Amino acid sequence: MPNPILVEVTRGNLVESRHGGAVAVVDADGATVLALGDVAAPVFPRSAIKAMQALPLVESGAADRFGFGEEELALACGSHGGEPAHVAGVERMLRAAGLDVAALACGTHWPLHQPSGQALARAGGTASALHNNCSGKHAGFLCAACAMRAETGGYVEPAHPVQREVKAVLEDLSGAAIPDEHRGIDGCSVPNWAMPLADLARAFARFATGHGLAPRRAAAAQRLRAACAAKPWFVAGTGRFDSALMEHFGARMFVKAGAEGVHCGALPDLGCGIAVKCDDGHGRAAEVMITAVIARLRRLDGSDREFLARFTSPALRNWKGTVVGGIRPTDALDAPSSRSART
Amino acid sequence: MPNPILVEVTRGNLVESRHGGAVAVVDADGATVLALGDVAAPVFPRSAIKAMQALPLVESGAADRFGFGEEELALACGSHGGEPAHVAGVERMLRAAGLDVAALACGTHWPLHQPSGQALARAGGTASALHNNCSGKHAGFLCAACAMRAETGGYVEPAHPVQREVKAVLEDLSGAAIPDEHRGIDGCSVPNWAMPLADLARAFARFATGHGLAPRRAAAAQRLRAACAAKPWFVAGTGRFDSALMEHFGARMFVKAGAEGVHCGALPDLGCGIAVKCDDGHGRAAEVMITAVIARLRRLDGSDREFLARFTSPALRNWKGTVVGGIRPTDALDAPSSRSART
Numbered sequence: 001m002p003n004p005i006l007v008e009v010t011r012g013n014l015v016e017s018r019h020g021g022a023v024a025v026v027d028a029d030g031a032t033v034l035a036l037g038d039v040a041a042p043v044f045p046r047s048a049i050k051a052m053q054a055l056p057l058v059e060s061g062a063a064d065r066f067g068f069g070e071e072e073l074a075l076a077c078g079s080h081g082g083e084p085a086h087v088a089g090v091e092r093m094l095r096a097a098g099l100d101v102a103a104l105a106c107g108t109h110w111p112l113h114q115p116s117g118q119a120l121a122r123a124g125g126t127a128s129a130l131h132n133n134c135s136g137k138h139a140g141f142l143c144a145a146c147a148m149r150a151e152t153g154g155y156v157e158p159a160h161p162v163q164r165e166v167k168a169v170l171e172d173l174s175g176a177a178i179p180d181e182h183r184g185i186d187g188c189s190v191p192n193w194a195m196p197l198a199d200l201a202r203a204f205a206r207f208a209t210g211h212g213l214a215p216r217r218a219a220a221a222q223r224l225r226a227a228c229a230a231k232p233w234f235v236a237g238t239g240r241f242d243s244a245l246m247e248h249f250g251a252r253m254f255v256k257a258g259a260e261g262v263h264c265g266a267l268p269d270l271g272c273g274i275a276v277k278c279d280d281g282h283g284r285a286a287e288v289m290i291t292a293v294i295a296r297l298r299r300l301d302g303s304d305r306e307f308l309a310r311f312t313s314p315a316l317r318n319w320k321g322t323v324v325g326g327i328r329p330t331d332a333l334d335a336p337s338s339r340s341a342r343t
Numbered sequence: 344m345p346n347p348i349l350v351e352v353t354r355g356n357l358v359e360s361r362h363g364g365a366v367a368v369v370d371a372d373g374a375t376v377l378a379l380g381d382v383a384a385p386v387f388p389r390s391a392i393k394a395m396q397a398l399p400l401v402e403s404g405a406a407d408r409f410g411f412g413e414e415e416l417a418l419a420c421g422s423h424g425g426e427p428a429h430v431a432g433v434e435r436m437l438r439a440a441g442l443d444v445a446a447l448a449c450g451t452h453w454p455l456h457q458p459s460g461q462a463l464a465r466a467g468g469t470a471s472a473l474h475n476n477c478s479g480k481h482a483g484f485l486c487a488a489c490a491m492r493a494e495t496g497g498y499v500e501p502a503h504p505v506q507r508e509v510k511a512v513l514e515d516l517s518g519a520a521i522p523d524e525h526r527g528i529d530g531c532s533v534p535n536w537a538m539p540l541a542d543l544a545r546a547f548a549r550f551a552t553g554h555g556l557a558p559r560r561a562a563a564a565q566r567l568r569a570a571c572a573a574k575p576w577f578v579a580g581t582g583r584f585d586s587a588l589m590e591h592f593g594a595r596m597f598v599k600a601g602a603e604g605v606h607c608g609a610l611p612d613l614g615c616g617i618a619v620k621c622d623d624g625h626g627r628a629a630e631v632m633i634t635a636v637i638a639r640l641r642r643l644d645g646s647d648r649e650f651l652a653r654f655t656s657p658a659l660r661n662w663k664g665t666v667v668g669g670i671r672p673t674d675a676l677d678a679p680s681s682r683s684a685r686t
Contacts, residue, residue, distance in 0.1 A: 107662025319450025
């Protein structure tokens with residue numbers, strides 16, 4: 001059975017496009033809080049799990065050894081826009097470990113933040129691996145490799161100690177073994193492990209609460225979450241969804257996008273983790289899915305409600321700024337109770 | 344009933360994302376050649392119908408009066424990348440009518456062709472409405488308004504003579520009246536009219552063959568198609584799908600993308616028009632849909648087959664150039680006969 005249509009895109013009086021998807025909200029014990037669609041099929045979390053991929057950076061002692069503060073930890077957990085302060089932070093991380101851009105195996109793309117790319121070109125510069133949105137995560141892997149006394153070369157290979165540790169972390173957090181055949185190669189060349197949405201949501205619940213984790217791991221997760229809550233701009237950047245939500249909600253919320261329509265998050269005080277996947281890979285729909293779920297789960301005051309509405313039902317404007325349509329949750333996503341509360 | 348899944352995106356051993364959609368192939372008399380999914384629901388064709396929106400430019404006499412050749416007509420039918428020769432062509436069109444960039448109401452965006460945008464920034468320039476992918480269409484509207492002795496101001500309004508004529512053209516080509524409530528505003532601010540895919544496909548069959556059209560309209564359509572076949576780079580640009588297909592197939596094929604996963608085309612010698620819509624609006628899937636349909640319809644020799652395979656089942660590479668997955672038609676799209684012929 002196909003997943004339900006959770007998000008619609010309108011133009012004029014008509015629905016122009018439709019997005020199916022699945023949603024899992026799970027607590028740290030693995031109990032289902034909400035499930036829509038198929039939450040058992042394996043899904044590549046892509047960049048949504050960067051904060052979990054950053055656990056070895058803290059647990060290995062590298063973060064302390066290299067004197068990393070909240071900005072560096074948020075960069076390791078983030079998909080940055082390649083804005084100047086993002087790039088400077090990643091350079092700082094590499095320099096602390098005696099490395100430079102040549103050590104990065106993530107590949108090169110121009111900054112996601114368009115004005116930063118234009119400024120780079122205007123200054124006669126060109127893109128490097130530092131501008132890759134994953135360079136903070138990769139700097140974190142390299143620093144972890146140093147602290148683990150592993151070779152830095154080959155740090156993206158599945159057999160490298162850092163990547164083996166990442167897989168063990170994901171299995172510990174989710175409470176489920178991941179078959180080797182669920183390995184894919186991510187856009188930045190590291191292994192990415194497909195997991196059921198329900199397992200992903202449970203992993204986020206445990207990452208957010210520490211329940212069921214060894215004390216050292218729980219403390220490392222807490223430190224990474226606190227860094228993202230304190231410096232959300234370093235997790236994404238100017239005008240970006242994840243930064244905006246964590247700036248508003250602070251430590252009450254963790255959210256992180258992945259490519260291909262994955263979005264994960266956690267509400268630490270409510271003790272639950274969230275994982276959504278838009279079937280077709282569209283991030284615009286995944287953002288509506290996760291905000292609609294947050295609006296269902298969290299008791300919102302007026303200012304929270306007003307803030308979230310911008311993301312739950314964003315207007316679509318054309319190049320002249322005219323509103324031509326919008327994006328909205330369907331009834332299948334937006335429970336009648338929260339719907340009537342909104343209108 | 345939801346539309347069938349027509350395209351899958353893979354990573355490693357798994358399907359990562361899925362695209363549903365609908366396909367209509369219709370001849371000039373309206374007879375169905377192929378129908379997959381719901382071909383009766385209204386779909387905004389967006390930029391896929393630019394060649395039809397350019398008919399008033401030719402029929403009004405503007406193209407002759409201003410001495411437009413194949414490049415200008417292809418620009419009017421196209422969604423260009425904002426490369427320097429695209430921009431120069433649009434400026435030439437405006438100048439011929441005594442106008443300049445200030446007359447364009449399409450709004451501004453940076454060139455779709457990233458290296459051209461970077462070169463523009465490097466030279467200290469900034470984007471203007473000339474770089475908008477729709478500026479050639481808009482220049483065509485303005486020139487048509489001049490020849491029709493209408494005001495150029497307000498040429499994007501539904502009540503303007505040029506836009507009224509565009510609607511009449513679409514109804515004539517499709518053979519079906521379009522209700523006023525099916526009007527939306529396009530990304531470039533002109534009216535866009537939602538039509539059933541089956542009607543759109545019929546419109547393309549008539550555009551491509553002239554069957555059932557007044558001789559003057561048939562001749563105008565023929566002139567626009569010939570311009571696109573002769574100068575396909577001006578319809579899209581470097582590395583772009585529509586340009587690549589028309590460069591290879593020449594006058595044997597017309598193809599044009601629209602936003603939100605619409606792709607239309609025609610095979611003039613086979614007498615049929617094609618309209619596809621990816622439900623979720625993803626262009627990567629619409630390209631696979633229309634190439635798979637073309638491969639089903641057209642008897643392909645070895646070089647055609649090899650050429651099309653790049654677009655029917657493209658590989659996905661990451662930032663390092665590693666193949667990490669691919670995009671492929673499902674059995675619902677790729678008939679078993681053509682499938683076995685390919686493998």
